[in-house]
Amino acid sequence: MVESQPTSEDEQQASLCVCNKPRDFSNIELICTECRRWHHAACTTVSTENMLPFQLNYVFTCNKCHDKSVDHIAKSKSTFLQACITALGNLMLQNPGKRFYCKDKDLVPFIAEHWECLMPNRQQSLNWPTHIYRALTTESVFSSEAEGEETFYSLAEEDLAQINPLKSTSEKFEGNPRPGKKSKLEDKKERLSKWGYPLEHPHNKDNYRYTLAQADPLAGDNWEQELAAGKPLPSKHYRCKLSEHVLLALHDKAQQIKIDEDRTTVTGEKGYCLVRGTHAVKHGCYYFECTIKEMPGNSACRIGWTQQYANLQAPCGYDRFGYSWRSRKGTIFHNSRGKHFSDGYGVGDTLGFLIVLPKSKERNTMLPPSYKDQALIKFKNHLYFEEKDESEKIEKELTPLPESQIKLYKNGKCEGTAWTDINKGSYFPCVSIYKNCSVQINFGPEFTFKPQEEEEVGEVRPVSDLATINIVEHTLGDLLYHVEDRLNTHT
Template sequence: MEESTPSLTKGRPNKRKLPGGDQGPTGKKGRPSSDITANVKLPAHGYPLEHPFNKDGYRYILAEPDPHAPFRQEFDESADWAGKPIPGWLYRSLTPNSVLLALHDRAPQLKVAEDRLAVTGEKGYCMIRASHFVTRGNWYFEVTIEEMPEGAATRIGWGQEYANLQAPLGYDKFGYSWRSRKGTKFHESCGKTCSPDGYSEGDTLGFLICLPETGPNRDYMPNTFKDRPLVKFKSHLYYEDKDKITEALKNLKTVPGSKILFFKNGKSQGVAFENINGGAYYPAISIYKNATVSVNFGPSFKYPEIEQRFKCKGMCDRVEELICEQSLADMVYFSDNDGKLRLDTFNL
């Protein structure tokens, strides 16, 4: 099925057209329907095949009704909300139940396999991130180079949410990568030799990130997005969040004790990066031309001894952790904003 992207422009008006041409979900008597996505079935891997891409300075987070939201019944029964947007706090970000390559968080020209565990490039360098991120602890995933035609190349590693999708990983301050050609490692477009012979078709690569469990001025709780506007696209609701790249760059600080290691066919290539920038990191892949790679987020790795040696977790173990963290973040939001939500609900 062909995917679509929302039309986003600068100078956004107060009453702008939402992605996909929808003006917001409504129920009977023009009232917002709080269960617009409740009966819309998602594909097997939990993400709509038609979706808005993260691009043009905006990010889109798939939402679902939050059954634990306070005053939900009052909202559903109130006529005061007729024709008004649904409050974001009545929903919650949908946390994926398995770690896969993200359909929406990628350059649109990349082709993702149906099982979302392989990706093929096209023309110039562009990138895709995984569906889950990590903020602390030791985490590992593997990538196998399935096809590497002459002239193609890859840069693979770890990237933050603001790493440029239309550039190779390691192009900016938000990513750290290992290139197939000459085995060069990249961060902020600065390349240094990591492994003398690089890697090629048939190789299985390992990527380990080590982030301290604790540290000063570090916030590990994920964003709830409940204060963001909801937009409708193809029968699904998404939180719309504006990129804050300038602010993020100013707040970047290195984390003492953090490091990234690369492995080739089970053999360590040494510590590639130390004291990396703090933040949330996603497994990330960038491809030049039509190379194809497959990913393994666990639990069955080709080289399981790496987990034992470095006492790390496979990315698959991040699923339950993130669900718990997201639930906690939502509860904190409700606790901090109880009075405001009560006023909004009863229109006082």
């Protein structure tokens, strides 16, 4: 191992044990919570018989800081995040040059073998590997790479010396920060996901929907000056945030559902609840895929299409707004009425969902709403359009759309047409989860099993195309609004 010259007192303490000898990652090392100095286990008076290198669930105080002749150590309650960090650190130490490891083949067996050490006084539940997956996919301390159909994980920071139980586990092991309050500047930093959507946002709920707003460049010549002057701007100066990607919606989901950083994999918790995609089909023929990644115990899922008014705290197909295909027994659901359709599906299966909506001739359905007549609210330094809907009234007014249909596919084979003449409206891809099932959604443009174009269906487009179409349609809608607004202003 090549030793580098420490450039500061903190770095020198991080690279040396209290005995002034280099750190030894292959053996147990402890860091004192008071003086923040590392100690080889052999340099202490505590027993580390049931411990591992890079273990994080302990509190150690050396004899100099403890004001006694002996050192003191106490095991603390561990988390699955800490267990994953310890497991990856040991695997990387045992296999020099190898960074990435498989959850099922490497991490789960390691944690199971050292369970008493990593998870003291905690019983192994049937679905505990699901918590491992959730930690790996929701925390920034890990990085991942795909190889074939499997995903491999590693620590985002390669330097094992940075693994430190005194650090916040949400950091990427950078530096050696001392505990303290965040600065006001740090508190004001915008927390955005990799796709630019705020991590802290209002969630859609019964009768209220929220749409992220952005300044409308088509609003006129003086809106930027008004904004810089701190004047409140009316809603017509804003438009809905336009995205170039179709993803799982962070705001249009039940809050207990977990979505990974790439916003393509969803994991459930407890009872049935759902998440919708960010874009809806208004007319045409569109297709998306879902692959079942995990389905432990008696978990299940229902996948399909739903309108924006469907209840988020219920499975897809619970009301008249949704149509779903259930994993158990292959039952299809609409308005809480189930009907046998096909065999069930499970882990490893890839399901396809195709919807056909004939184009409406009504003028008011050609372009999406501009939202410019909706109220603007501010939440965590971001503006949102707040829209109140009357879902019960809308549900009573639903009527069938002639020649519309939904087809279902399993591993490339068409299982048939599940519904015809579905209710009029715009439909979002939807995944609803029961307990700890995990589903990965693929909006396209490339699919594992591309559906065959059928004469009665026509051209099949991937749901991913909706992003570009949405940008064009909203831009045209905003232009039309501003033209009409200026005509009304000058008449």
